[in-house]
Amino acid sequence: MSLPKKHLFEMPEGVIYLDGNSLGPLPKGVAEKVQQAVTDEWGQALIRGWNGCGWMDQPARVGDMVGRFIGAPAGSVVMGDTLSIKVFQALSAALAMRPDRRVILSDTGNFPTDLYMAEGLIRLKDAGYELRKVAPEDVADAVTSDVAVVMLTEVDYRTGRKHDMAAITKKAQAAGAVMIWDLAHSAGALEVDVTEAGCEFAVGCTYKYLNGGPGAPAFIYVRPDLTEQAEPALSGWLGHSAPFAFDVTYTPAPSIERMRVGTPPVLQMTALEEALRLWEDVEMADIRAASLALSEQFIAEVEDRCPALSLISPREGARRGSQVSFAFEHGYAAMQALIDRGVIGDFRAPDVMRFGFTPLYLDASDVTAAVEILSDVLDNRLWDDPTYTAAKKVT
Numbered sequence: 428m429s430l431p432k433k434h435l436f437e438m439p440e441g442v443i444y445l446d447g448n449s450l451g452p453l454p455k456g457v458a459e460k461v462q463q464a465v466t467d468e469w470g471q472a473l474i475r476g477w478n479g480c481g482w483m484d485q486p487a488r489v490g491d492m493v494g495r496f497i498g499a500p501a502g503s504v505v506m507g508d509t510l511s512i513k514v515f516q517a518l519s520a521a522l523a524m525r526p527d528r529r530v531i532l533s534d535t536g537n538f539p540t541d542l543y544m545a546e547g548l549i550r551l552k553d554a555g556y557e558l559r560k561v562a563p564e565d566v567a568d569a570v571t572s573d574v575a576v577v578m579l580t581e582v583d584y585r586t587g588r589k590h591d592m593a594a595i596t597k598k599a600q601a602a603g604a605v606m607i608w609d610l611a612h613s614a615g616a617l618e619v620d621v622t623e624a625g626c627e628f629a630v631g632c633t634y635k636y637l638n639g640g641p642g643a644p645a646f647i648y649v650r651p652d653l654t655e656q657a658e659p660a661l662s663g664w665l666g667h668s669a670p671f672a673f674d675v676t677y678t679p680a681p682s683i684e685r686m687r688v689g690t691p692p693v694l695q696m697t698a699l700e701e702a703l704r705l706w707e708d709v710e711m712a713d714i715r716a717a718s719l720a721l722s723e724q725f726i727a728e729v730e731d732r733c734p735a736l737s738l739i740s741p742r743e744g745a746r747r748g749s750q751v752s753f754a755f756e757h758g759y760a761a762m763q764a765l766i767d768r769g770v771i772g773d774f775r776a777p778d779v780m781r782f783g784f785t786p787l788y789l790d791a792s793d794v795t796a797a798v799e800i801l802s803d804v805l806d807n808r809l810w811d812d813p814t815y816t817a818a819k820k821v822t
């Protein structure tokens with residue numbers, strides 16, 4: 428395999444895309460595939476498409492494709508809904524496995540929606556549950572015997588700091604807790620092995636490093652020996668053991684398909700399925716090595732040329748995901764100025780400039796060119812302009 432595979436992506440002229448950690452770009456062939464699904468499948472097959480075009484099997488079929496990125500065996504991953512929903516499902520099923528405990532342990536670096544979904548579930552259950560949030564570095568020591576579930580995101584969306592998945596899982600399980608990993612910033616970015624880690628649940632999205640497109644379906648993994656113990660909180664008809672029996676009582680499917688809820692987003696999943704073909708000859712070890720090299724180059728060049736920025740990501744590659752973040756007081760405006768000049772990263776409050784490194788379509792010359800433009804923005808205060816300081820709805 429050779430990296431990068433830049434020629435396999437539609438990339439606008441003059442753009443250096445450092446935001447694949449937030450929304451992956453469009454792989455070539457996806458637009459045609461979706462067009463074909465619209466005209467030939469939806470247009471011609473009509474309702475026959477559920478069987479004839481494989482629509483009904485797609486969530487499990489694509490789940491197996493995604494499983495490969497996280498070390499999950501066939502039949503243990505299913506696609507659907509959004510990641511927020513998958514967090515809710517995993518958390519609810521995990522809590523039911525520890526009926527005598529009342530604490531969900533997470534960290535303050537987790538992505539807010541994961542924490543919000545936990546809060547909502549706690550309110551709904553109304554049974555004395557507590558969401559305990561500790562600093563990321565304190566998680567391992569905070570797994571006490573009252574913790575029912577440890578719910579963490581492996582890579583911190585803001586800083587790129589990476590948890591030790593295997594070590595924390597071991598700690599959680601030794602204390603009798605169930606482990607849920609959110610792999611939103613891991614799948615397609617670095618090597619993940621849920622089987623080796625032994626965690627009970629994992630969830631993640633596919634529009635970041637897996638390039639499935641805006642709104643691409645999320646995934647959920649349940650450890651195979653626990654499938655039939657995982658109670659589906661969202662007991663929709665497509666998670667039923669026999670949806671087309673139209674029984675008036677819910678019986679969960681014996682397989683991972685119990686984590687399906689309702690009608691799958693066929694067109695969106697078709698985009699994802701086609702996008703995943705890019706990876707057929709790609710080894711995650713190669714992706715990880717290239718991503719670390721690009722990140723290290725970026726850190727070195729920024730520190731050399733942009734002294735106003737301070738690194739907030741871990742310096743040591745092994746403790747970092749595939750993104751690098753710098754703090755800068757005028758980070759929002761500086762990022763707007765940068766984007767205006769074709770270097771697309773993003774900003775996270777209060778002062779974080781975030782850059783994602785995705786070796787499928789980035790190489791060393793892109794990094795050098797991006798730093799060149801960044802140093803121009805800073806040296807010449809190009810950010811200090813009212814058009815860049817006004818906040819937009821999506822940062």
Ligand SMILES: *Cc1c(COP(=O)(O)O)cnc(C)c1O
Nearest residue numbers: 509510511538540580609611632
């Ligand atoms: C991106 C991300 C999400 C987004 O959730 P959606 O429901 O897909 O909008 C959730 N959690 C984490 C950790 C993320 O990085």
